[in-house]
Amino acid sequence: MIVFNLTQENVSQDFTACPRSEVVLEEGTIAFKNWVETGTEVYRQFWIFDVQNPEEVAVNSSKIKVKQRGPYTYRVRYLAKKNIVQDPKTHTVSFLQPKGAIFEPSLSVGTENDTFTVLNLAVAAAPHLYPSAFIQLILNVFIKRSKSSMFQKRTLKELLWGYTDPFLNLIPYSTPTTVGMFYPHHNTSDGVYKVFSGKNDAISKANGASFPPFIEKTRVLRFFASEICRSFYAVFGAEVNLKGIPVYRFILPSMTFASPLQNPENRCFCTEKIISKNCTLYGVLDISKCKEGKPVYISLPHFLHASPEIAKTIEGLNPNQEEHSTYLDVEPITGFTLRFAQRLQINLLVKPARIIEALKNLKQNYIVPVLWLNETGTISDEKAEMFRKQVTEKINLLGLVEMILLSVGVVMFIAFMISYCTCRSKKVN
CATH class of the missing domain: 1.20.5 (Single alpha-helices involved in coiled-coils or other helix-helix interfaces)
Known part of the structure; x- marks a missing residue:
């Protein structure tokens, strides 16, 4: 549903000395072979916010007490690119990146069948998608008939990859009935992307896998996140030694999630007066327009760098700069990203709905954290030795x-x- 499109395509690059023609993205070159199918293992870890007091919240509008459970780890970005089309006139290459995820039990605290008490995604989204009182009256009938409430119990597999929602399944007219934080994911593709081949220009990737060579500390690195419909940027943070390779660590600054008053680039994410308070709050971005109207908000894990008011309705959060920040370790000479950690939290806005019985007792708005993820990739020991x-x-x-x-x-x-x-x-x- 929401994750940076940042892969380690160039971690697996063949670093042997070769002429410039071999680093061009053209069929038959070393660069093209390694670019089509990366050999580096990229993992995506999930931590689920298990709600401890669902009845208290639904009945008394209490603070939501959450307990973080994880990590649950999947291997991702292992499929080769497809639909590759080269344009010799513009020296560009377009492609699709297939999506897939393989569960890794040895790197997880439990199984995909572990159960959590989480927000009912369909019920929470209903008032936002259908503001009409008449339609909400009809929806309330189906919600009650399906015995759905504000919270529900779901397995990890259901929550991430999709399940048939009992409330939506009762609606007689044609409507999607499958709900999931990352549904659909398997057997789908991200793209279409178009990048420069490097024949006449430096190879340019919008997903952060590599940047033009000779990176300076003053440079701002920009990359695009397709699934949240926006670009991000990183600034120099520190010099780091990665397996004997000097790299520059670029970090996602707190200004990325600043209020539009502090960061004008975030003006288009200030779309909900209920939470934004005239665009003065910071730490979360409204991406509902990118998600077909669903009340989805993104933030750093545990609302790191967010306004205190954002988390005032939640208990059990412990933001930590070291564990919850995003960074890229870039080798400055080549511009290759040799290690990265992308951390992002997915939240849903829930507000009182007088007509919908499951939400009528709420007396305040909630930004409910559902999960946070960490997608990581590091150059292997073998490739690091080759690079050195x-x-x-x-x-x-x-x-x-x-x-x-x-x-x-x-x-x-x-x-x-x-x-x-x-x-x-x-x-x-």
Whole structure:
């Protein structure tokens, strides 16, 4: 449903010394082979917010007490790109990125059948999708008949990948009945994307896998997140040593989720007066227009860097900069992203609805956290060794040669000046 389209396509790049023609995205080149199907394992971890007091909230409009459970880990980004079309006139390549997820039990705290008490996605979205009092009256009949409430129990597999909702299943006219945070996902594709091939330009990817070479600390790195319909940017945070490779760590700044008054780029996400308070609150972005009107809000995990008012209705959150921030480790010479961690939280807005019985006792609005995710990828030990030999060590050797030549030049200059002064002194005498 919502996740950065940031993959490690270039982590698996063949770093052996090769002519420029081999790094162009054209069929038959080394770059193209590694670009079509990445060999690096990328994982997506999920932490689910298990609601501890559903009845208290639904009846008394109490604070929602949540308990984080996870991680539950899936391997993703393992399918080769498809529908690849090269345009020799514009030197671009378009493609689709197939989606898939394989559960990894050894990296998870439980199974896909673990059960959680979470927000009822269909019931919570109903007042937003159908504001008409008459339609809500009809929907309330089906909600009561299906015995649906504000909260529900769902397995991990159902919550993530989809389930048949009992309330929607009763509606007689044609409507989608399957609901899930990431439904549909399997057997679908992300795209169409179009990138420069690198024949006449530096290879440019909008998804953050690599950037133009010779990255400077002052540079702002931008990448696009297709599933939330917006671009993000990262700024330099620190120098890091990654498996013997010096990299620049670029971080997602707090201004990314700032209020539109602080960051004008977020003006288009200030669409709901109920939560925005004239666009003064910060820490969450309304992406409902990107999600067919569903009241979806994104934030950093545990509402990191958010206004205190955002989390005032939730208990059990512990924001932490180290665990909940997003970063990219970029090798500055090549521009390759060698490690990344993308952290994002998915929330739904729930507001009182007098006509819908399951929501009529609410006395306040809730930004309910459903889950947060961490998608990670790191260059393998084998590829890191290859990178060190073919890139890092050669750069260090070049630097050493440069220092030696500079030192020799300085010594020769000093010797010349001494000789010159000595000759001048003899002539004067």
